Structures are given as structure tokens and as C-alpha cells.
Amino acid sequence: MGKLQDKVVIITGGAGGIGSGMAKAMVKEGAIVAIVDLNEETGKAMEKELQAISPKSMFLQANLMDRENLGQIIKKVVDKYGKLDVLVNNAHASKQKTIEETTQEDLDFSFGTGFYPTFYLMKAALPYLKETKRNVINFASGAGLEGHTTQGAYAAAKEAIRGLSRVAANEWGKFGINVNIISPLANSPGVQAWAKAQPEYYEDIKGKIPMGRFGDVEEDIGRVAVFLASEDSKYITGQTIMVDGGSIMLH
Incomplete structure (x- = not known):
């Protein structure tokens, strides 16, 4: 029996990077994971990898910027498995530009792939999380906490997610639902792209x-996600967990 035996988990952006690391760590602890991603090719490949360990796990293709249909993601998962235990809002994309260069389109892209899906998926998941009394895991970034240059749109959306998560923790604690935030520093494709764009930085x-x-996406980030999704974290809520090798030490 794993720490997440038969728990139903949704992970957005689960086909690669940190999302895939969390998915692999969770299925190894007995979870049934539904990964949500836009890329069908990588999604199907990750689905196959997950099903080798957890046969019931699946891939759902979805465009998270299609706000009107976000609720369908939750509905499809609950219709298939009968419940939802954990929602992980990991997906987020943005363009690296100075504030001076950032356009409304850039802001819409960052909030449309990160903040708004987090908000609407949380809202759609709430009735089912009330039944299971389980967890939401959202994602922050050192870009927002420290104000990294060229990350205005991304940092703004990430800090909005942190604020939303704290409100949800206060409002949903009475339902037995934990809402926590991971702020990672991992060797993900996004970090690799950043390394190419700003090697000195x-x-x-x-x-x-x-x-x-x-950090390693599975062994370092994924294991913390397992902890936050498990009974071991049931008295932790509203917290930003820095999984960054000590880079940022919150006071």
C-alpha cells in the first residue's frame, strides 16, 4: 500500500517537466493520475509510461485557455473514477519580456494558462473535494517572490495564484480541504529554456x-507533491513550500 493508494489525482501540464515528475512519483505511491495537457503526442507517451505502473491512469487533452470547458476536465475524471482526491494546478506558460515590452496579449497568455485555469478548476473541483476532504496543490515561483527580471507577466500570475490559494485555505479549511503551494526550482524544460535565454543569470x-x-522533477519536486497529497500533510494548509534547495528562505 502506497501513501496515495487508489487516490484520484488531476495534474495539469502533466505530460512533461515537473508535471510528469509529480505524476510518476504519485503513481508509484498507488495513485490513479489523470494528466491534462495540450500536447497529444507527449501526453499519450506519458500516459503509456504511467499505465505501466498504474493501469487506470489516463491522459486528457485540453486547452486550459478554453475557460468555458475547464469544468469538463473535472467532470470527465469524476465520471470515470467516481471521485476526486487531489487537484494539482501545475500548468503555466508565459513569455519572457521586460515590463516595458510586455503587452496585454502577454498578460492574457500568462494569466490564461496559469491563474484562470487554477481558479476555475479549483471552483469546479470543490464539490468533489468536499466529499473526499482532500487536497489542492498550486504552484508559485521564485520569479514572483524575488521579482526576477523579464518575468513580469509570469510573476504577476504566480503571485495571484498564491493569494488565491491563501483565501481558499481560509475558506475551505472547514470542509477539511488543504490548499498548499509549491515554489520549485527544478531542472525542467522551462528552466532549460531560461538557461539558454539568459545563461549568465x-x-x-x-x-x-x-x-x-x-532539483530533480520526480525525486525532489515529485516527492514533496506526494507528501502534500497524502495524509501526512493533513494539518498543513495555506503554506508556500519552498522546494528550491534553500534558494529562498521565507521569514
Whole structure:
């Protein structure tokens, strides 16, 4: 029996990067994971990998910017499995630009792939989470906490997610629902792209990590997600968990 035996989990952006790391860590603990992603090719490949461990796990193709149909993601999962235990809002895309260069379209893209899906999926999941009394895991970023340059649209959306998560933790605690936030520093495709775009900045950040490396998406980030999705974290809510090798030490 794993820590998440037969728990039904939705992970957005689950086909690659941190999302796939969490999915793999969770199925190894007995979870049934529905990964949601736009990319059908990588989604199907990850579905096959997950099903080798957890045969009931599946891939759902969806465009998270299609707000009108976000509720269908929750409905399809609950219709298939009969319940929902954990919602992980991981997906987020943005463009790296200075504030001076950032357009309304850039803001809409960042909020449309990150904040709004987080909000609407949480809202749609609430009736089912009330039944299971389980967990929501959202994602923040050091870009928002420290104000990294060229990350205005991304940082703004991430901090909006943190604010929303704290409100939900206060409102939903009475239902037995935990809402927590992971702020990761991982060797994900997004970080790799950032390293290419700003190599000096990347090396500077890496050099300041007390543990001397970027985290592994499964072993480092995924294991913390397992903890937050499990009974072990039932008295933790509204918290930003820094999974970043000590880069940012919150006071």
C-alpha cells in the first residue's frame, strides 16, 4: 500500500517537466493520475509510461485557455473514477519580456494558462473535494517572490495564484480541504529554456543555491507533491513550500 493508494489525482501540464515528475512519483505511491495537457503526442507517451505502473491512469487533452470547458476536465475524471482526491494546478506558460515590452496579449497568455485555469478548476473541483476532504496543490515561483527580471507577466500570475490559494485555505479549511503551494526550482524544460535565454543569470542563480543544484522533477519536486497529497500533510494548509534547495528562505 502506497501513501496515495487508489487516490484520484488531476495534474495539469502533466505530460512533461515537473508535471510528469509529480505524476510518476504519485503513481508509484498507488495513485490513479489523470494528466491534462495540450500536447497529444507527449501526453499519450506519458500516459503509456504511467499505465505501466498504474493501469487506470489516463491522459486528457485540453486547452486550459478554453475557460468555458475547464469544468469538463473535472467532470470527465469524476465520471470515470467516481471521485476526486487531489487537484494539482501545475500548468503555466508565459513569455519572457521586460515590463516595458510586455503587452496585454502577454498578460492574457500568462494569466490564461496559469491563474484562470487554477481558479476555475479549483471552483469546479470543490464539490468533489468536499466529499473526499482532500487536497489542492498550486504552484508559485521564485520569479514572483524575488521579482526576477523579464518575468513580469509570469510573476504577476504566480503571485495571484498564491493569494488565491491563501483565501481558499481560509475558506475551505472547514470542509477539511488543504490548499498548499509549491515554489520549485527544478531542472525542467522551462528552466532549460531560461538557461539558454539568459545563461549568465542562470549560472548566477545556480551558484547561489545552497544545495548546489537544480532539483530533480520526480525525486525532489515529485516527492514533496506526494507528501502534500497524502495524509501526512493533513494539518498543513495555506503554506508556500519552498522546494528550491534553500534558494529562498521565507521569514
